[in-house]
Amino acid sequence: MPNERLRAVMVEGGWTYAALAQEVGVDPKSVERWVNLGRTPRRGTAMRAAETLGEDVHALWPALRQARTARAISPELVALYDQRADVPVSAFVDVLTQAREHIDVLVYAAVFLHEAYPRLNELLRERAAGGCAIRIAVGDAGSDNVRARGREEKFGHGIESRCRLALMHYRPLIDVPGIGVRTHGTTLYNSLYRADDQLLVNAHVWGVNAYKAPVWHLRRSGDGGLFDTYAASFDAVWSTARPVRHEG
Known part of the structure; x- marks a missing residue:
């Protein structure tokens, strides 16, 4: 024409x-x-x-005229969930069960794991006995950032109570060989659940409770990808977190 x-x-x-x-x-x-x-x-x-x-x-x-180009999808993305409530607890348990070398958990509270899977501590002990290095970082209930999150999500003092409850759940693991439990007061941009080369990331959205925020499941495919970015973030938080000691 x-x-x-x-x-x-x-x-x-x-x-x-x-x-x-x-x-x-x-x-x-x-x-x-x-x-x-x-x-x-x-x-x-x-x-x-x-x-x-x-x-x-x-x-x-x-x-x-340039058509709107589609964004490249990371090869590390396994699944994307609209909200954490859509992720079956079995998905968290499955990745943790498969871990052989590393388990890292970075949260403020995430007490839903113990509530929905009471065997969580037993599972972590089993993984540690098998040679898995486990690091658990929960929110410091007295930190300014935890209190701010409570106000933003309209939890009030609820988030502080849940941080204390989370620590109570993990206390039996203190001094278990291969398991470290610490508290942190950092701004929690994402909750991270790592098991070897798999990672569940619960992104946080201002004013939205964590269970309503999206989750992406990543599997590491090489150096410098999304997985490594989040893994480095965990390491940075862990370096500032305080070890939990036995009471009394």
């Missing part, structure tokens, strides 16, 4: 195929094909031609 818009602009400006071709740096036959066959030149060539003609490039060649 001929490009009538291009033809009209060239006629109005007194441009011949040869003259425009010389200005743009192409063969006159190429310009002829642009007009008579409706061919679309390469973007750089089209930009030069449009500038020469004093016309908008997209008006001359609408096909050059």
Whole structure:
């Protein structure tokens, strides 16, 4: 189909195929094909031609309008859940059960795990006995950031109580070989549940309770990916967290 818009602009400006071709740096036959066959030149060539003609490039060649490019999906993304409530507790248990080298948990409270799976401590002991290094970091109930989260999520003092409850659940694991339990007062942008090369990330949204916020399941595929970013974040928090000691 001929490009009538291009033809009209060239006629109005007194441009011949040869003259425009010389200005743009192409063969006159190429310009002829642009007009008579409706061919679309390469973007750089089209930009030069449009500038020469004093016309908008997209008006001359609408096909050059860039479609919205889809974002590349990380190869490490296994699954994406709209909210944590959609993730069966078995998904958390399964990844922890499969761990052979590392288990890392970074939360403020996440007492839903013990509530829904009372054998969690037993599972962690079994993994530690099998040589798995386990690190558990729960929120410091007295920290400013925990209190701020409570206000943001309209929990009031509820989040502080849940942090204390979480620590109560994990206290029996203190001094178990291979298991470390610490409290942290960092701003919790994401709750992390790592088991070797798998990671469940509960993203946090301002003013939204964690169970309503999205979760993505990642599997590490190489250096420098999403998984490593979150793993490094855990290490940074762990380095600032305080070890929990036996009471009394």
